[in-house]
Amino acid sequence: MSDKNIVLGTREQIYMERMAPKIVKFAGATGIVALILAALLGLGLHDHMKQFLCSYLTAWVFFFALAVSALWFVLAHHLFKAAWSNVIRRIGEAISNNFIILAILFIPILIGMKVIFPWTSHAYMMSTVSLRHKQLFYNTPFYIARVVVYLGVLAGISIYYRRMSLAQDQDGQVSRLVRMQKHSGWCFLVVCWIMNLFGVDLVMSLQPQWLSYAEPLYFASGCAVTFLAALPVITRGFQKQGFLPVVNKEHYHDMGKWLLAFVMFWAYICFAQYILIWYANVPKETAFFEFREIGPWAAISIALIVGHFFIPFLGLISRWPKRRPSTLVFWGVWVLVFQYLDFFWQIQPAVYLQSHKVLSAPINGLDPYRLIGAAAEKMVWLPLHPLSIIISLLCVIGVGGVFTAHTFYLLANKSLLPLRDPRLPEALAVESA
Amino acid sequence: MTTYNPSMDTPAGEPVLYGLLAEFHDPQSLMNAANILRKNGYYCWDCYSPFPVHGLDKVMGQRNSILPVVVFVVATLSCIGMLALAWYCNAYNYPIVVSGKPYWGLGPHMFLAFPVTVLASVITTFYATFIFCKLPLFRHPLFTSERFQRVTDDGFFIAIEARDAKFDIKVTTELLNTAGALAVEEVRD
Numbered sequence: 001m002s003d004k005n006i007v008l009g010t011r012e013q014i015y016m017e018r019m020a021p022k023i024v025k026f027a028g029a030t031g032i033v034a035l036i037l038a039a040l041l042g043l044g045l046h047d048h049m050k051q052f053l054c055s056y057l058t059a060w061v062f063f064f065a066l067a068v069s070a071l072w073f074v075l076a077h078h079l080f081k082a083a084w085s086n087v088i089r090r091i092g093e094a095i096s097n098n099f100i101i102l103a104i105l106f107i108p109i110l111i112g113m114k115v116i117f118p119w120t121s122h123a124y125m126m127s128t129v130s131l132r133h134k135q136l137f138y139n140t141p142f143y144i145a146r147v148v149v150y151l152g153v154l155a156g157i158s159i160y161y162r163r164m165s166l167a168q169d170q171d172g173q174v175s176r177l178v179r180m181q182k183h184s185g186w187c188f189l190v191v192c193w194i195m196n197l198f199g200v201d202l203v204m205s206l207q208p209q210w211l212s213y214a215e216p217l218y219f220a221s222g223c224a225v226t227f228l229a230a231l232p233v234i235t236r237g238f239q240k241q242g243f244l245p246v247v248n249k250e251h252y253h254d255m256g257k258w259l260l261a262f263v264m265f266w267a268y269i270c271f272a273q274y275i276l277i278w279y280a281n282v283p284k285e286t287a288f289f290e291f292r293e294i295g296p297w298a299a300i301s302i303a304l305i306v307g308h309f310f311i312p313f314l315g316l317i318s319r320w321p322k323r324r325p326s327t328l329v330f331w332g333v334w335v336l337v338f339q340y341l342d343f344f345w346q347i348q349p350a351v352y353l354q355s356h357k358v359l360s361a362p363i364n365g366l367d368p369y370r371l372i373g374a375a376a377e378k379m380v381w382l383p384l385h386p387l388s389i390i391i392s393l394l395c396v397i398g399v400g401g402v403f404t405a406h407t408f409y410l411l412a413n414k415s416l417l418p419l420r421d422p423r424l425p426e427a428l429a430v431e432s433a
Numbered sequence: 434m435t436t437y438n439p440s441m442d443t444p445a446g447e448p449v450l451y452g453l454l455a456e457f458h459d460p461q462s463l464m465n466a467a468n469i470l471r472k473n474g475y476y477c478w479d480c481y482s483p484f485p486v487h488g489l490d491k492v493m494g495q496r497n498s499i500l501p502v503v504v505f506v507v508a509t510l511s512c513i514g515m516l517a518l519a520w521y522c523n524a525y526n527y528p529i530v531v532s533g534k535p536y537w538g539l540g541p542h543m544f545l546a547f548p549v550t551v552l553a554s555v556i557t558t559f560y561a562t563f564i565f566c567k568l569p570l571f572r573h574p575l576f577t578s579e580r581f582q583r584v585t586d587d588g589f590f591i592a593i594e595a596r597d598a599k600f601d602i603k604v605t606t607e608l609l610n611t612a613g614a615l616a617v618e619e620v621r622d
Contacts, residue, residue: 271543275540
């Protein structure tokens with residue numbers, strides 16, 4: 001690097017030699033303890049682990065979203081031949097390399113499939129004509145195959161990009177960058193497809209009768225927001241510990257622009273889905289919002305629109321909040337909280353209202369959702385019971401702890417900057433308009 | 434930001450002194466000179482370059498434009514206005530039942546409000562930029578200078594207007610020369 005005569009910081013500021021192993025131990029231990037606690041509390045509820053699995057799925061989806069959007073961001077960086085994001089690329093590469101951990105963490109969901117996914121019940125799937133046809137897609141072997149393929153492809157792409165990037169640190173070959181850029185096009189498409197299609201498996205399949213063509217994109221837009229919100233928070237955290245001194249307010253400004261753009265994109269898709277369903281007014285589609293207008297969920301729905309779009313939109317639209325790291329971190333945390341709430345809102349009421357108890361009631365062929373009535377009124381409160389919320393939080397800490405531990409395991413002893421990337425000097429000198 | 438008035442205290446017909454035009458070799462020396470001028474308290478002056486020079490606005494001490502505020506206000510008002518109009522027409526004055534839906538709903542009427550907001554913002558941006566830049570401007574005293582024609586190619590210039598409170602031909606010429614000007618000339622119009 002001396003030939004370019006640019007200052008990247010001292011060795012201690014680029015390599016996480018001392019801090020990373022401590023975080024790995026702490027986060028890993030906390031995560032496992034939290035997961036065990038959550039499972040024990042879940043057992044104590046005597047609901048066939050439904051609440052635990054439901055909370056666990058929400059937490060898993062949240063961290064899956066973080067990983068997949070990190071991969072998506074790294075690919076976008078190569079696709080656009082961007083320069084500025086070189087300074088934070090390693091964070092994205094490390095976070096996106098968690099798919100194998102996520103695959104291992106998915107095993108409890110597969111074990112508990114029968115509790116949360118109603119399509120695992122044969123009797124239920126035979127109850128209506130449309131469900132009988134959907135058995136082609138919603139069946140256990142195909143579901144497991146899809147999950148394996150999706151996570152396998154994502155893991156492959158993320159490992160390839162991280163390996164190439166780290167190898168370039170060693171040999172400094174520009175051809176590696178060219179190859180990464182060449183493959184970024186189709187990889188980007190594949191990752192976007194998987195982001196969409198996994199939404200069908202993780203969210204839409206909780207309500208097999210429900211159909212929405214916008215839901216996969218809604219899920220994907222929520223995923224995309226996750227990493228863009230986490231990015232300034234993580235970068236600032238690293239800077240507070242003395243790492244990445246080269247990141248300046250120009251880079252924060254760019255991160256803020258991404259975040260604002262995708263907060264808007266999320267709102268756009270959210271609105272698009274709502275309005276399509278509102279206009280068509282078909283029972284199998286409106287069921288999604290009907291579930292979420294019962295009891296406390298109406299307030300949560302409104303809170304999502306206001307808290308996930310209007311407030312951060314007004315907060316981020318000006319230039320100065322994006323250029324001040326502290327305000328951007330505030331909005332990053334804010335959006336992360338509401339993004340978790342968004343997944344919570346998508347997953348938890350569906351699990352309860354599609355439970356076998358409700359389904360065992362006679363199904364009205366014309367409007368299969370009207371029957372829920374009083375039982376639903378009682379059930380929708382269950383995910384908001386204090387104990388359920390504690391389980392949900394413990395699951396976030398648990399999955400998050402294991403996820404963080406593996407991320408820092410990957411970051412340890414590896415440079416936090418792509419040291420021999422030909423565009424690193426350009427990234428340091430970037431000026432955000 | 435006052436307008437240029439050529440008829441001030443000179444007999445008609447004779448060219449009026451508009452100000453001093455100084456040429457610089459490159460963007461860096463232009464920046465240096467701008468820095469010196471700002472520190473010396475000059476107010477009515479501007480830089481001219483063939484391409485945007487990053488950071489020049491900061492060196493010149495220019496503040497951010499109020500254009501975003503104007504656009505934001507107009508956009509908000511037009512969004513609310515369009516919703517109000519739609520509500521008045523569809524839900525209040527002449528309600529029509531369309532496929533059994535309620536007369537008023539924020540969702541479907543957002544379709545009207547959104548493009549109207551975008552259109553109003555675009556039009557406001559376009560015309561407000563025109564107004565803030567004092568366009569259309571068909572003639573400018575600097576166009577009388579032969580040298581100034583190179584500003585669209587490879588020339589970097591600073592022009593100080595004669596109406597500046599600190600303007601003094603001798604002192605200002607001296608200052609521009611010490612600031613690294615290749616040439617300083619008087620512009621009369």
